[in-house]
Amino acid sequence: xxxxxxxxxxxxxxxxxxxxxxxxxxxxxxxxxxxxxxxxxxxxxxxxxxxxxxxxxxxxxxxxxxxxxxxxxxxxxxxxxxxxxxxxxxxxxxxxxxxxxxxxxxxxxxxxxxxxxxxxxxxxxxxxxxxxxxxxxxxxxxxxxxxxxxxxxxxxxxxxxxxxxxxxxxxxxxxxxxxxxxxxxxxxxxxxxxx
Amino acid sequence: xxxxxxxxxxxxxxxxxxxxxxxxxxxxxxxxxxxxxxxxxxxxxxxxxxxxxxxxxxxxxxxxxxxxxxxxxxxxxxxxxxxxxxxxxxxxxxxxxxxxxxxxxxxxxxxxxxxxxxxxxxxxxxxxxxxxxxxxxxxxxxxxxxxxxxxxxxxxxxxxxxxxxxxxxxxxxxxxxxxxxxxxxxxxxxxxxxxxxxxxxxxxxxxxxxxxxxxxxxxxxxxxxxxxxxxxxxxxxxxxxxxxxxxxxxxxxxxxxxxxxxxxxxxxxxxxxxxxxxxxxxxxxxxxxxxxxxxxxxxxxxxxxxxxxxxxxxxxxxxxxxxxxxxxxxxxxxxxxxxxxxxxxxxxxxxxxxxxxxxxxxxxxxxxxxxxxxxxxxxxxxxxxxxxxxxxxxxxxxxxxxxxxxxxxxxxxxxxxxxxxxxxxxxxxxxxxxxxxxxxxxxxxxxxxxxxxxxxxxxxxxxxxxxxxxxxxxxxxxxxxxxxxxxxxxxxxxxxxxxxxxxxxxxxxxxxxxxxxxxxxxxxxxxxxxxxxxxxxxxxxxxxxxx
Numbered sequence: 001x002x003x004x005x006x007x008x009x010x011x012x013x014x015x016x017x018x019x020x021x022x023x024x025x026x027x028x029x030x031x032x033x034x035x036x037x038x039x040x041x042x043x044x045x046x047x048x049x050x051x052x053x054x055x056x057x058x059x060x061x062x063x064x065x066x067x068x069x070x071x072x073x074x075x076x077x078x079x080x081x082x083x084x085x086x087x088x089x090x091x092x093x094x095x096x097x098x099x100x101x102x103x104x105x106x107x108x109x110x111x112x113x114x115x116x117x118x119x120x121x122x123x124x125x126x127x128x129x130x131x132x133x134x135x136x137x138x139x140x141x142x143x144x145x146x147x148x149x150x151x152x153x154x155x156x157x158x159x160x161x162x163x164x165x166x167x168x169x170x171x172x173x174x175x176x177x178x179x180x181x182x183x184x185x186x187x188x189x190x191x192x193x194x195x
Numbered sequence: 196x197x198x199x200x201x202x203x204x205x206x207x208x209x210x211x212x213x214x215x216x217x218x219x220x221x222x223x224x225x226x227x228x229x230x231x232x233x234x235x236x237x238x239x240x241x242x243x244x245x246x247x248x249x250x251x252x253x254x255x256x257x258x259x260x261x262x263x264x265x266x267x268x269x270x271x272x273x274x275x276x277x278x279x280x281x282x283x284x285x286x287x288x289x290x291x292x293x294x295x296x297x298x299x300x301x302x303x304x305x306x307x308x309x310x311x312x313x314x315x316x317x318x319x320x321x322x323x324x325x326x327x328x329x330x331x332x333x334x335x336x337x338x339x340x341x342x343x344x345x346x347x348x349x350x351x352x353x354x355x356x357x358x359x360x361x362x363x364x365x366x367x368x369x370x371x372x373x374x375x376x377x378x379x380x381x382x383x384x385x386x387x388x389x390x391x392x393x394x395x396x397x398x399x400x401x402x403x404x405x406x407x408x409x410x411x412x413x414x415x416x417x418x419x420x421x422x423x424x425x426x427x428x429x430x431x432x433x434x435x436x437x438x439x440x441x442x443x444x445x446x447x448x449x450x451x452x453x454x455x456x457x458x459x460x461x462x463x464x465x466x467x468x469x470x471x472x473x474x475x476x477x478x479x480x481x482x483x484x485x486x487x488x489x490x491x492x493x494x495x496x497x498x499x500x501x502x503x504x505x506x507x508x509x510x511x512x513x514x515x516x517x518x519x520x521x522x523x524x525x526x527x528x529x530x531x532x533x534x535x536x537x538x539x540x541x542x543x544x545x546x547x548x549x550x551x552x553x554x555x556x557x558x559x560x561x562x563x564x565x566x567x568x569x570x571x572x573x574x575x576x577x578x579x580x581x582x583x584x585x586x587x588x589x590x591x592x593x594x595x596x597x598x599x600x601x602x603x604x605x606x607x608x609x610x611x612x613x614x615x616x617x618x619x620x621x622x623x624x625x626x627x628x629x630x631x632x633x634x635x636x637x638x639x640x641x642x643x644x645x646x647x648x649x650x651x652x653x654x655x656x657x658x659x660x661x662x663x664x665x666x667x668x669x670x671x672x673x674x675x676x677x678x679x680x681x682x683x684x685x686x687x688x689x690x691x692x693x694x695x696x697x698x699x700x701x702x703x704x705x706x707x708x709x710x711x712x713x714x715x716x717x718x719x720x721x722x723x724x725x726x727x728x729x730x731x732x733x734x735x736x737x738x739x740x741x742x
Contacts, residue, residue: 032628044665084268084407156463
């Protein structure tokens with residue numbers, strides 16, 4: 001068991017290292033000059049040179065990679081070049097929301113999916129099974145971004161049942177969570193897909 | 196549902212800048228906005244919004260604005276994206292502002308600058324008794340600190356906008372003196388943009404390069420919170436010098452990149468303002484009860500640029516590209532003659548955008564008849580010119596263009612149009628950053644891109660067409676045009692500048708290194724629940740506009 005775990009451990013370490021290499025090299029393999037894209041409309045040569053210096057683009061790729069890895073190991077994921085906000089902070093804000101949404105979506109999916117499965121099993125060969133299977137197939141086939149858009153149009157704009165966007169934490173107000181974040185946009189699409 | 200209230204900042208604006216007439220014009224212009232049923236046939240009259248009736252204004256509440264793109268750094272020195280202006284608009288006042296007629300009016304300054312006879316010393320009187328969002332006092336020294344930061348900070352996006360500034364000093368608490376090495380007329384206009392925003396020296400001392408994480412300026416609202424890729428919140432600032440007239444408690448900028456979702460949020464009432472709505476949604480929104488569309492021209496343009504002499508990339512001497520398209524102005528003139536701008540705008544943008552024939556915005560006071568001269572659509576004449584130039588017809592041109600759906604639709608319409616004039620346009624869709632790279636290296640024959648525009652014509656032309664312009668990717672060099680641009684830049688006589696820019700446009704249209712096609716319009720939807728929203732041409736909407 002211990003050797004198994006150790007084996008797994010070094011294999012994951014190699015995977016992680018390879019992942020950093022791929023991410024790092026992949027970004028640099030993209031066409032175009034990052035300093036140029038970053039400068040946008042205001043790109044006189046002096047500004048571009050300053051951006052290169054700031055981003056450390058003048059150093060060799062190996063030096064840049066080493067800097068990226070050493071900082072990441074120490075928990076410093078850098079700051080967003082676009083907004084100037086530390087990346088770790090951005091993840092810290094977004095991750096709990098993502099997890100909450102995923103759990104709630106899973107809950108809805110399980111309830112609807114199990115219910116549909118039970119109906120299909122109990123009413124085997126009857127119209128109810130066809131309906132359940134048909135809905136499941138539809139949910140699987142329809143792209144969820146489209147379903148989300150249609151949901152917004154009919155449920156928010158048309159019927160005014162839900163807000164069209166936004167998020168309220170579950171702990172703060174469970175009902176609002178359901179109406180703002182879960183039902184209209186994400187869960188409907190996900191739930192249908194999983195059902 | 197978010198709480199919504201109406202707000203009015205109009206009273207202050209009217210008194211201070213005397214734009215009652217302008218407001219009346221806007222009021223008149225508002226009525227026809229709702230009429231257009233069926234396909235639009237032309238741009239709607241400009242409408243910037245009307246002031247709310249002060250009696251109907253309710254205090255408090257949150258306003259939600261659906262923004263089309265995420266602003267970049269909320270740091271006036273480092274910001275490079277136009278969207279940051281939307282947010283700065285409510286929290287960072289500038290030395291100067293623009294009114295509805297795009298005229299420059301004082302904001303944190305108390306009067307327009309006094310320029311010495313030799314044009315080298317610019318004196319700006321600034322407000323007294325004003326405090327920053329953190330409660331620290333605003334004075335001339337704070338203005339100097341901000342300007343110095345714009346001038347010296349590494350990565351500053353403001354350095355080039357400020358021109359040949361050699362020194363900035365405070366004389367007493369309420370006078371700022373800027374010294375120049377040569378006269379520079381566009382300076383005042385630059386101070387009506389991000390370069391004129393004044394940051395709190397205390398916040399700068401504390402945050403340094405990380406100012407963007409908690410920016411502090413003078414404004415009706417102050418920064419509260421930002422969730423990347425999601426929202427930015429600003430709250431009412433009790434320190435603001437005119438706080439009694441600020442009625443909202445909070446403004447939430449919600450970033451919603453999809454235009455249809457923005458429109459949906461507007462229709463469902465989740466957002467009270469939606470910016471940059473699509474031309475496809477606009478006709479329906481114009482007729483939707485409860486929503487008013489505010490429409491006005493942007494200051495910039497969209498156009499095509501030819502490679503005239505950029506053989507070895509920017510920074511290297513211009514050379515001979517060796518094609519008739521680069522060397523014979525007649526071929527480029529023929530291209531312009533083949534373009535039916537009205538038809539182009541109608542086909543691609545439903546007639547909602549306006550045509551553009553020159554880099555000078557018709558909405559600024561730098562415009563003139565000469566500056567708006569337009570080459571007519573005449574494909575027969577185009578073919579004659581091609582024949583006279585002795586080139587192969589149809590003449591093949593490869594155009595690189597950004598690979599987004601809108602740019603491609605434009606390219607295809609252009610391709611169909613110029614075929615009549617004797618051109619075979621080949622479209623090469625290119626990823627945006629690769630396109631920027633190619634244009635700087637000179638690896639293109641023709642490209643389609645635009646410029647967001649500034650108030651002063653110098654910022655819209657010199658950078659692109661002066662021999663030593665920072666973005667002169669065409670590799671264009673005409674000593675006569677350079678001389679004209681220099682005279683126009685250094686002249687401090689407005690009438691003379693207007694006349695000179697008319698000559699500049701004539702010179703550009705003769706050589707056609709850039710062909711201007713159309714101007715985008717700000718398409719902002721506002722729900723009736725939030726009366727009093729005003730928009731300015733620089734793509735910023737809010738409750739602070741003086742106009």
